[in-house]
Amino acid sequence: MNFNSPVQLAQQLLELIDHSDHIVAFTGAGISTESGIPDFRSPNGLWAKMDPIMFDDFVADEDTRLEDWRRRFIQNEEFLAAEANEGHKALVRLEKRGKLDCTITQNIDGLHQRSGQNPDKVIEIHGNGTVASCLDCGAEMTLAEAKRHIEETGHSPLCPHCGGLVKTSIINFGQAMPEEKMMRAMRLSGDCDLFIVLGSSLVVYPAAGLPQIAKQHGAKLVIINRDSTPLDELADMTSQQEIGSIMKLIA
């Protein structure tokens, strides 16, 4: 374990950043919990006592769709109430300096975009819970529109363009990972010279393979996460301090 103070850790990280031109950030639930968003998968998380909704069940069953929407509306309220924190803002600064190639995130709260990062540089491998889209043609629908539709009709919304099922743009359990996004994430991970993990326990694959790809291609690896991770031994720097306490010192 690394017992250095946040100031020492920030100095160490700044040195790595100064020697890098192509940084990839990889963020997980830990960065969002510092904005007050609960980790939905933690033992005390919102969904801990509820079975996750499988993608096939969403497609097959109207009651399941309505239950999924009910949960997603609650979740979205929490996302909208949260503010981007020092961790998110530090990545915006790195982007402005031309250092950051992209942020790959497991989070679905949209906080990286709201913090001011270029949306084109945010790769949401688990989707986004603040918008909805048609499963067939991809046309977007706001959650407010979906909610109004359900309140007025009692039915889950259908796409106004093609009649397909509309769902929040989250990757549900049992739903295929977005292949194009994963390919891009893998490519940028292989091309980066510094890979910074912020708040992910690196246990969910294929996402957890990305730091390994970076390392195999010669990048330095930094892991800042509350708990130790299976990849700590590979890392050039690790810390279990609060993300914001270090990242606020990254100018």
Ligand SMILES: [Zn+2]
């Ligand atoms: Zn459609």
